[in-house]
Amino acid sequence: MTTQPGPGGSRLDPNLSVIMGERRRLINLAYRLLGSLAEAEDAVQETYARWYAMSRQQQDAIASPGAWLSTVAGRLCLNVLSSARARRETYVGEWIPEPLPEPTEWTGGRPDGITADPADRVTLDESVTMAFLVVLDSMTPAERVAFVLHDVFRYSFAEVAEIVGRTPAACRRLASSARRRVRAAQAPATPAARQARIVRDFKRAWEAGDIDALVGLLDPGVTAISDGGGLVGAVLHPIEGAEQVVRSLAHLEGRLRDLTILERTVNGRPGLIAQHDGVTVSVYAFEVAGERITHIWAVRNPDKLRPWTVGPQHSETQAARGARAMEDDLN
Incomplete structure (x- = not known):
């Protein structure tokens, strides 16, 4: 130049x-x-x-x-x-x-x-x-x-x-x-293909409201954490235990009808995103150990979803x- x-x-x-x-x-x-x-x-x-x-x-x-x-x-x-x-x-x-x-x-x-x-x-x-x-x-x-x-x-x-x-x-x-x-x-390393299959099964069970399937996919000591940053609705404290996590997911069943859940790679690992009218409103990251999900991180703070919503603003x-x-x- x-x-x-x-x-x-x-x-x-x-x-x-x-x-x-x-x-x-x-x-x-x-x-x-x-x-x-x-x-x-x-x-x-x-x-x-x-x-x-x-x-x-x-x-x-x-x-x-x-x-x-x-x-x-x-x-x-x-x-x-x-x-x-x-x-x-x-x-x-x-x-x-x-x-x-x-x-x-x-x-x-x-x-x-x-x-x-x-x-x-x-x-x-x-x-x-x-x-x-x-x-x-x-x-x-x-x-x-x-x-x-x-x-x-x-x-x-x-x-x-x-x-x-x-x-x-x-x-x-x-x-x-x-x-x-x-x-x-x-956690012990889990092959990427197995992680993707488990996350896909989780998505299907969640969309179908299949409680038994969800419980079977979650580790008994699973932890779910949500981040809304005070800008959107989110659970303020970690949820621990498979039954408690499934109960929280069940509360979102009505909202799911307005959302499209898609499989995406999140930070290099299989994950999910939720979109409303084509705009990403939530990103879900998972940790999988063996055949079960041990951690779920749900990011809903819109300030943290820039790369997922409108893409980079400049070249x-x-x-x-x-x-x-x-x-x-x-x-």
């Missing part, structure tokens, strides 16, 4: 391709750290804003722009996590990480046909399953950042220490503590556009 002519004529930023090439990795990192795509996008946008707030001389003095961006994004996410605990105290009901669809579902949603930039999409793997994100959310901010950076993104503990503001040895202990939490909460993130605008202003 050629910047606006300045006193020295048109100039090409030699770092621009490197800087913009980091976007997808930063979005992936920030989403895993925060569990919120909206907050991840804000953190990445602020990261770019700080880069372009520097003079060209300051930018040129940075040996590795990618490492600089990662450090800044990591610190911003750590700050967000630290303040999030206070904000969660005023959140209405239970807080569930923001669910994500398959990358192919991130298209459309606008009459002009604009699709999502691939750099806006989060890579779906084991580190973004709903069960995994829920465990991450139970950690302290420092534990979460140290674990995600080291175990998921393979940063060295020296690099993690620079971001977290602790010694490498302390970061090693943080990651080890987080690793124990993950192992304690990890570029605000971070990318803001970065280019600031690039022009500085030249």
Whole structure:
């Protein structure tokens, strides 16, 4: 990209391709750290804003722009996590990480046909399953950042220490503590095909009002959690036990007549969505162990359903556009 002519004529930023090439990795990192795509996008946008707030001389003095961006994004996410605990105290009901669809579902949603930039999409793997994100959310901010950076993104503990503001040895202990939490909460792996079959059977039994079938598909100690954020109706506390969960599902039977339940991939795992007049109003994520469902997460907060409702609003993130605008202003 050629910047606006300045006193020295048109100039090409030699770092621009490197800087913009980091976007997808930063979005992936920030989403895993925060569990919120909206907050991840804000953190990445602020990261770019700080880069372009520097003079060209300051930018040129940075040996590795990618490492600089990662450090800044990591610190911003750590700050967000630290303040999030206070904000969660005023959140209405239970807080569930923001669910994500398959990358192919991130298209459309606008009459002009604009699709999502691939750099806006989060890579779906084991580190973004709903069960995994829920465990991450139970950690302290420092534990979460140290674990995600080291175990998921393979940063060295020296690099993690620079971001977290602790010694490498302390970061090693943080990651080890987080690793124990993950192992304690990890359910035995269930083949994806079996998970899809069980979720499909759950959908059919729910639509048919087949109480016995539903009870048979749920683990006796199943937990169901709903997140409405105070914006839409949702159960405010976790529901535990198969019979209690089925009773809650039965209460929704009348509402089901106005909804279309569809099978979709949610954070890389088989899940369901509920649509009303073609608009997604609920997203359901599941954890399956063996032949039964052990956890159900129902996200109804409309602020967390952006990728499911109208799709991305731009072909570029605000971070990318803001970065280019600031690039022009500085030249």
